[in-house]
Amino acid sequence: MSKAKEGDRVKVYFTGTLEDGTIFGQTHEDEPFEFNIGEKSVLPKFESAVVGMKEGENKTILIAPEDAYGPRDEERMFTVEKSEIPDHITPEIGKKIQVQTGSGEMAILTVLEVSEDKVTFDANDPLAGEELTFEIELLEIVQTEPNE
Template sequence: MSKVKANDTVQVHYTGKLVSGEIFDSSLEREPLEVQLGQGHLIPGFESALVDMAVAEKKTITIAKAEAYGEVMDELFQKVPKSDLPDTIEPKAGMGLVGSRPDGSQQQFRITEVHEEHIVLDANHPLAGQDLVFDLELIAIK
């Protein structure tokens, strides 16, 4: 029986959960994720868990934050004057925003605090600082 090895293209169904059991993403209601390993498209712990799996194999893994989205980095928080926001936005804690970098690419932010004159934006990945649990089922090796 064939097993997944580095650089294979695989199809996998997954359900991602926080350690508390709260589901944050799942492919079960859509097509399985298809990805080529070794291309940097997956968090390291997810990719390494797929290696040596066989088609139809299922397993549950826990990925430490270091192998997922890393620690929350204080330097990714920034204060922004409310006057820098478009007039159409009423900022609220938890709201997501998208900003443009100097090179034209986009970056996602989350508002963590709203004050009289400024807001605090967080550019950390929303799952940074958390260990993650994934239920995996390998569908195919291509």
């Protein structure tokens, strides 16, 4: 049986959990996750864990924050006047708000604090600073590069 390698398209099931057991991502039985190994469309440590796996094989990996979404950056937290927030947005603690940055990219901000006249946001990725555990099952190697 062949092993997954760079250039292969693979289908996997996975469950991603935080240190406290909270599930942050999971595939469903009828919808496996499909990606091309080597295209850097997934976390590098996730991708390298799949390399060498055989169809039907299971693996559990731990990914440190610096190899996932990086450490939490206090400089990515900021406060704005409530008057600067569009009327159609109601800031509530914990709410995630999608905004367009000055460069035209989309970003997700989490509301940390709301006072009478100010709102504090966190622009860190929600998984920044977290150690991630992935349980991975390689379901299928969909296509392989020629010249095996």
